[in-house]
Amino acid sequence: MATPVLRWCCPGRRWVFAGIGGVSRHGRGVPTGSTSSGKRGQSSVAQQPLITAQKPRKGEREWAAVVGLEIHAQIASNSKLFSGSQVDFAAPPNSLVSFFDASLPGTLPVLNRRCVEAAVMTGLALDCHINRRSLFDRKHYFYADLPAGYQITQQRLPIAVNGSLAYSVCVGKRRSQMVTRTARVKQIQLEQDSGKSLHDSLRSQTLIDLNRAGVGLLEVVLEPDMSCGEEAAAAVRELQLILQALGTSQANMAEGQLRVDANISVHNPGEPLGIRTEVKNLNSARFLAKAIDYEIQRQINELENGGKILNETRSFDYKLGCTVPMRDKEGKQDYRLMPEPNLPPLLLYDSGSLPPGTDPQQVINIDQLREQLPELPRVTREKLVQQYGMLPEHSFALLNEVGLLEFFQNVIKETRAEPKKVTSWVLNTFLGFLKQQNLAVSESPVTPSALAELLDLLDRKAISSSAAKQVTDVKKGNPRAINKLIGLVRRATLGRADPTVIKEVLERQLSS
Amino acid sequence: MWTRAVWLGLRASAGGRRGFPSKADPQGSRRVTAELIEHLERLALVDFGSQEAVARLEKAIAFADRLRAVDTDGVEPMESVLEDRCLYLRSDNVVEGNCAEELLQNSHRVVEEYFVAPPGNISWPKLDEKEPFSHC
Secondary structure, eight states: OOOOOEEEOBTTBOOEEOSSSBOOOOTTTOOOOEEETTEEEEOSSSOOOOOOOSSOOTTOOEEEEEEEEEEEEEOOOSBOSSSOBBOOSSOSTTSSOOTTTTTOTTOOOOEEHHHHHHHHHHHHHTTOEEOSEEOOEEEEOOOTTOTTSEEEEOSSSOSEEEEEEEEEEEESTTSOEEEEEEEEEEEEEEEEOOOEEEEETTTTEEEEEGGGTTOEEEEEEEEEEEOSHHHHHHHHHHHHHHHHHHTSOOOOGGGTSEEEEEEEEEEOTTSOOOOOEEEEEEOOHHHHHHHHHHHHHHHHHHHHTTOOOOOOEEEEETTTTEEEEOSSOOSSOOOOOEEOTTOOOEEOBOTTTOOTTOOGGGOOBHHHHHHTOOOOHHHHHHHHHHHHOOOHHHHHHHHHSTTHHHHHHHHHHHOOSOHHHHHHIIIIIIHHHHHHHTOOGGGOSSOHHHHHHHHHHHHTTSSOHHHHHHHHHHTTSOTTHHHHHHHHHHHHTTTOSOHHHHHHHHHHHHHO | OHHHHHHHHHSOOSSSOOOOOOOSSTTOOSOOOHHHHHHHHHHHOOOOOSHHHHHHHHHHHHHHHGGGGSOOTTOOOOOOTTTTSOOOEEOSOOOBOOOHHHHHTTOSOEETTEEEEOSSOOOHHHHHHSOTTOOO
């Protein structure tokens, strides 16, 4: 049976899917499939042949997808949400577990102030309404890594509601235009993390490590305002940057500090929303967009073939590159939500409502936290654009790499060259070099001062830009090459540059 | 404590998915169906071993139903008896943990420093065939 050409529209960007399992190109390291002229490359997800039909067939339906996200971010705190045991990623199994975390009888939860502050700050950064009164609930389910048999969470009345997350995606034919999209934040709630299960299929057993049990989590619920994997990934990325700027979470997906579940459904535009599936285990930035797009395509295919979508929970299999149903779910889960009887309501105050004569340790002032909020990525980017006249894309790129912004600002401080030149050099030559050498900014052999000096020379027209580029190339070469390089530079500058100066600059760069 | 959970579930509730079969009769029939018993047993892992136990449950529900006699129109529901208490906030310091050995002593089986559990949740019907506390 010939594979039908399916039209799936991402608002603001109309493109036709060729074949099954087409994946949106994502600028941030999602593996790109083979490219065909002008059309989206097909991912290696499905083993279907690529059909590049040029014209849409008759009777073809248009599809729209909606994606909602539930993002769990581990709070950066010293101790856990309800107990005084340490929060640490790597420690001997079960060494960071208190009696409460192990759910021994007679233990009670005691709320960590830092976690509440983290929740409020995140809520403020996402323009949420902070609930002056919020409540804790118990969500019951049985699993070996949840010793109490329930998770303490804030389902009914969470700490923050009704906010928004602004993020940017690249649109246009050559994806050169940046547009801002918004996803509404339904709520932010405080909840406990569970322990870790290590499955040993050989001996048919599971090993449980409770070090993570009880660690504070911020669950950020985004409404289904996103329409494809790329938008979801961009939203997650922006949230990651915000959390890191606030210091409320390190939000490192590789270390499990940021976990994403996606709720995905498809429908024909103008008609009601379709049945949604929940895709769990999206813990890699790299595969987030891919997994979501796969699921969207799977649902489209299923419906196009006359099938039905089940309201089920699925998991993303990284090896196979597809979503699979999760087996350990017997029918619908009944969480028997009930108020947590051991915790009174959480009350927050602002400067106006602060009761007089209270212990400052025991009250949280929202206004005070608002004043102390660090600069958000959005504001930093705006400032960069205004101050240095760079394109928005550049400001995004500068914030996208750890330490790059600081590097850039240090170069700016020390050089007389034009900011636009600095931007171009940092984002193209310098960053390109780092990527090629697989280095982080912190591992760079080139210091901001060195680059600043190089740019000064360039500015004074003491050396040519090609010579300057060669300097960075020489970094990986041998020291003898420096003489060759000096010669080159001299020639390039038509003998005008002072060889001692050149050598000095080059040597400094090579030795740093 | 399951009485309370059951009663809370039987009331129409805002938020939270309770999934209890809604009773057509708002007063609540005094009979508890076998379906509901099975559902409760699966959810809470309690054992309503005998008809006596079921009868006791029905009596408990009837007892709790008497609360409906109270007129609560316009009264804000109470969340907990601790409502007027201050929620104590603890400073973010590490003061506990480091007692793996002690904790692991509680476990039936241990491998290195991990607790050992069956490979997944054992589905309820299978529990009839197996002894309750055996591990794989």
